[in-house]
Amino acid sequence: MSVTAAKGFTAAGIAAGIKENGNPDLALVVNTGPRRSAAGVFTSNRVKAAPVQWSEQVLKSGQVSAVVLNSGGANACTGPKGFQDTHATAEKVAEVLGRGAIEVAVCSTGLIGVLLPMDKLLPGVETAAAQLSEHGGEKAAIAIKTTDTVHKTSVVTKDGWTVGGMAKGAGMLAPGLATMLVVLTTDAALDNDVLDKALRAATKVTFDRVDSDGCMSTNDTVLLLASGAAEVTPEYEEFAEAVRAVCDDLGQQLIRDAEGAGKDIKVEVINAATEDDAVEVGRSIARNNLLKCAIHGEDPNWGRVLSAIGTTKAAFEPDRLNVAINGVWVCKNGGVGEDREKVDMRYREVHIVADLAAGNESATIWTNDLTADYVHENSAYSS
């Protein structure tokens, strides 16, 4: 399934020896055509890893033949040598596949500031190419894991065409995307400008609203490749909806596997004056460490929600704010509402509704609680 659910794609995932523990660490996804249209969305972090700098150039042509992804090293903040290594990786893929290097996107994830072991990576490309298969999507999804506990894939099949994909990322999930690598494939026959429009519309309301810990990565990449092998050109709206559904599913899988998290928190902001206001308020709530600790402790501490709303520039009157936690309106008109003892927070999903009473717009941001496990996982070793 995964990236090989759609026709016209092969993939492989192998252990090249980049990770010291011997786990799979190199994936290859190849578009066998007939088309090779593509679109990409990249981190908005101004400190961009070498593979992001390279792939941004590749995507300018709107054509991608193959994507090579490695875990075990981000190749970020590695200077000119890091960029040369990315270039050499693309050249190697181009050589073994008989394509042009400028059509090979590169993605990396792992520790920042360390050069990749090219003596292992380049032979790994040959090994992966030899194992390319129409059933290789699962192995590719496994090879891009870092601290992910499970691999993530999703597929939507429509009338004669399919959108499928894989994702990795368990920390650093944040707006503007996160070290999160996502490759989506479709066999629909579409041009790159249509892919670009659908991908941007989808990521804006899915990955971009997944904010596990407020940190933005140097390596985030989301790619969408179309082979045209289904020989079907769907209506734009139907295609865009399928892409959005796959992105939404993968985003949910990322949140559910976020580093050290015990709760998945859905922050829904309603009755905002503008969608931007709703997003700003949602992010402010989602990033409030004190609230995230309270949710971890199953404490419906709505005061911390109001405190977070109060730091934004969104339109609202403090004495008109309402907050519900798991269906109980614990704050009404900026003050004490229903009995907080009524709030049941035993389950993994927690639903916070912030009613700004200022308009008709809304937005939903997903985040996680802040736990001792998160601290442990991000302090006990470099990642």
Next chain:
Amino acid sequence: MSVTAAKGFTAAGIAAGIKENGNPDLALVVNTGPRRSAAGVFTSNRVKAAPVQWSEQVLKSGQVSAVVLNSGGANACTGPKGFQDTHATAEKVAEVLGRGAIEVAVCSTGLIGVLLPMDKLLPGVETAAAQLSEHGGEKAAIAIKTTDTVHKTSVVTKDGWTVGGMAKGAGMLAPGLATMLVVLTTDAALDNDVLDKALRAATKVTFDRVDSDGCMSTNDTVLLLASGAAEVTPEYEEFAEAVRAVCDDLGQQLIRDAEGAGKDIKVEVINAATEDDAVEVGRSIARNNLLKCAIHGEDPNWGRVLSAIGTTKAAFEPDRLNVAINGVWVCKNGGVGEDREKVDMRYREVHIVADLAAGNESATIWTNDLTADYVHENSAYSS
């Protein structure tokens, strides 16, 4: 010493029964004159507690006769009744002291969304008034503690005049101030406009650059009261420097006592194009949960520093950035610098220098590491 180090002030701190554990929870600070000039700086959170709303009105006149402070309840998000309670508290202080209520500032700290037990608070005001003393500063500082493990006071004595003060606050330290209550007193003979100028200049580079956990409180208040009892009018620069020194000392004490912290992190941004750029970058680094976890784990993870810088709008070129951790330039020109093994992180204070190589401005932000103890302290009970 504290608020009674300067002549012309009395203070008291008592247990009124607001806190269920019987600890001191009510403080009173009285200006016995001859002057009663005052200035105040308040939270920039738009959700303001009732005592902040009240005290902002009080300070408009530039005259404060007394400050009443309670711990054990923030009186925030408590609606019209909460404001009536603050007003009643000021009226009670005015009555027992024979002053006007409009000259009585009120500060509260504790849980949001709970009404204060006025049946205990108002009799407490009488008890505190009966214990007012020129030696009461220490007891007042103790009575405003919440999760603080120690009380915080500071005094600077100059040629014939003094600035002293007390502070509380161990969590929610953030820009725009934090639930942090600070009362400063001086016996210098100065008008409220001079006090206001000196106080704003001091808080801008001290409390406003103490960012323990990125959360901003609904109750932050910093007051400066002048009695004129020393009958000395210092030069503005000398006075402003003394106020800054006391604020700096108290700010450092807040960081060293931040909830659950194991490290005090000094984030120094140098060679920025503007001071605003330096502050923006400093805050972004100080608020990066992944970096704060790494520091907790004594891991000199400079990639997380670059990643945080990259999310700002400050002027810089990624390949000109340099980062030092405890004196070792682990990142040079945006890539690998000196050997990270050389970094010694065994001690409590950690010093990060981020060199933007974009100008001559600088700023320092103080923060703490992110620890399992922080999570525990903020999840195990409401606060």
